[in-house]
Amino acid sequence: MISSPPKLRDELEVIRGMDDIPLIFDPVTGNYHRITRSSELVLTYLDGTRTRDDLVAFFSRPDPARADALGKQLDNFLADLEKSGLLEGADLPDKASEGGRIRTSMLMPRIILTRSLPRALEPLAAALRAVPAKLLVLVASLVAICGYAFGLSTLFMAMPPMRELAGPAFLLATGVMLFFVLMHESAHALVAQILGAPVRGLGVALLFYFMPVAYVDRTDAYRVRERGGRVVLAMAGILSDGWFCGLTGVFALSSEGLLRDTAAFLLGMQLLMLVINLNPMMPSDGYTALEAATGLTNARGRAFALLRHTAKRQQLPAHLANLTRGARRGHMAYGLISVIYVCFLAYATFHALPVTVDLALSAVGR
Incomplete structure (x- = not known):
C-alpha cells in the first residue's frame, strides 16, 4: 500500500492521444502509458498534498459505503503507477540508453541505423x-493504385515465366528491393513528420534473430489523434510501394535482357511485399490501418474467439457477448476473410516452391 502522499513526477506529460484516449508520456524513458478517463481525473489530485486515505475519503463522499471498493481500485492504480516509475520516489524501469544503437526484445533484436530522419525529412x-491534406492523400492513393495495376499487369501479361529468367537478375533485384524497402519505411517517417509526430529512428530488426526487417520507430504516433491521420500513417508504405511498382513496370517494358529480367523479378517481389503488408493475420500495415480506421484493438483476437466459440457452440465470454449484432458480424467476416487469405497463401506457396528452388539454384550457378 502507498503510505506517503502520492505525487506524480513533475516532468510527466498527460496528453490526449488517438481517439481522445488519455496518455501519460514519460520523457525520461520515452514510454507512453494508457490510462482511463476516470484515472485521468485521479491524476489531478496526485500532487503530494493528499494521502491515500485522504483520496479515498474525497472520492467516496457521495457514497461512504463504496469506500472499501474505491480503496482497492485506488491501491491497484497507485501500484501500477509506482511499478511504471511514474510516482515521485519510485524506481524508473530499465531503459535502453538514448545514444545506444542496439536494442533487444523477445525474438527481435533491433539495430538503429540513424536518428536523423526528422531533420532530413x-x-x-x-x-x-x-x-491540402485530402488532395495530397487522393493523389498519392490514385497514383499508387494505378502503379500497382500497371506493374502487376505487366508482370503477368508482358514478362516471361520466372523459370526462363536469368539467375543473376534475381540477385540484382534483391539489392534494388532493399532500397524499395528503405523507401517504404521512409514513407511512414515522412507522413509522421507531416503530422507532427516524428519517428525516433530508422533501423533494422532481426526477426527470430536472423531475418532482417527494416523498421521505423513510430512510438510517438500515439500523439496523432485523428483516425484519418493514423490510417494514412499506416498505409504510407503501401502507397509508396505502388508508386515504385508502376515505375518498375515502365522500366520492365522499356528494357531487354538482364535489365528486363531484373525488373520482372522486382515486380514479383513487390507483389509478395503487397501480399505480406495486407496480411490480416499479422501486425502488418493493412492490419494497423484497419485498427486505426475502426478504433478497435485486438480485432484479430476477437474475430477468432468468435469463430472458435461459434464453431464449438460454446457460450461467448462477456466481452464478446456484449458486442452489437453489427460488430459481431463484422468480426466474424474479418475472421473468415483471414482464414481464406491464409489458405490462399498456403496454396500459392506450395505451387511456387519448385520455382523458388530453381531460382535459388540458378542464382548460385547450379
Missing part, C-alpha cells in the same frame, strides 16, 4: 503541409 514535410 522536414524540408519536404514542410512543403507538403502547404498542400
Whole structure:
C-alpha cells in the first residue's frame, strides 16, 4: 500500500492521444502509458498534498459505503503507477540508453541505423503541409493504385515465366528491393513528420534473430489523434510501394535482357511485399490501418474467439457477448476473410516452391 502522499513526477506529460484516449508520456524513458478517463481525473489530485486515505475519503463522499471498493481500485492504480516509475520516489524501469544503437526484445533484436530522419525529412514535410491534406492523400492513393495495376499487369501479361529468367537478375533485384524497402519505411517517417509526430529512428530488426526487417520507430504516433491521420500513417508504405511498382513496370517494358529480367523479378517481389503488408493475420500495415480506421484493438483476437466459440457452440465470454449484432458480424467476416487469405497463401506457396528452388539454384550457378 502507498503510505506517503502520492505525487506524480513533475516532468510527466498527460496528453490526449488517438481517439481522445488519455496518455501519460514519460520523457525520461520515452514510454507512453494508457490510462482511463476516470484515472485521468485521479491524476489531478496526485500532487503530494493528499494521502491515500485522504483520496479515498474525497472520492467516496457521495457514497461512504463504496469506500472499501474505491480503496482497492485506488491501491491497484497507485501500484501500477509506482511499478511504471511514474510516482515521485519510485524506481524508473530499465531503459535502453538514448545514444545506444542496439536494442533487444523477445525474438527481435533491433539495430538503429540513424536518428536523423526528422531533420532530413522536414524540408519536404514542410512543403507538403502547404498542400491540402485530402488532395495530397487522393493523389498519392490514385497514383499508387494505378502503379500497382500497371506493374502487376505487366508482370503477368508482358514478362516471361520466372523459370526462363536469368539467375543473376534475381540477385540484382534483391539489392534494388532493399532500397524499395528503405523507401517504404521512409514513407511512414515522412507522413509522421507531416503530422507532427516524428519517428525516433530508422533501423533494422532481426526477426527470430536472423531475418532482417527494416523498421521505423513510430512510438510517438500515439500523439496523432485523428483516425484519418493514423490510417494514412499506416498505409504510407503501401502507397509508396505502388508508386515504385508502376515505375518498375515502365522500366520492365522499356528494357531487354538482364535489365528486363531484373525488373520482372522486382515486380514479383513487390507483389509478395503487397501480399505480406495486407496480411490480416499479422501486425502488418493493412492490419494497423484497419485498427486505426475502426478504433478497435485486438480485432484479430476477437474475430477468432468468435469463430472458435461459434464453431464449438460454446457460450461467448462477456466481452464478446456484449458486442452489437453489427460488430459481431463484422468480426466474424474479418475472421473468415483471414482464414481464406491464409489458405490462399498456403496454396500459392506450395505451387511456387519448385520455382523458388530453381531460382535459388540458378542464382548460385547450379
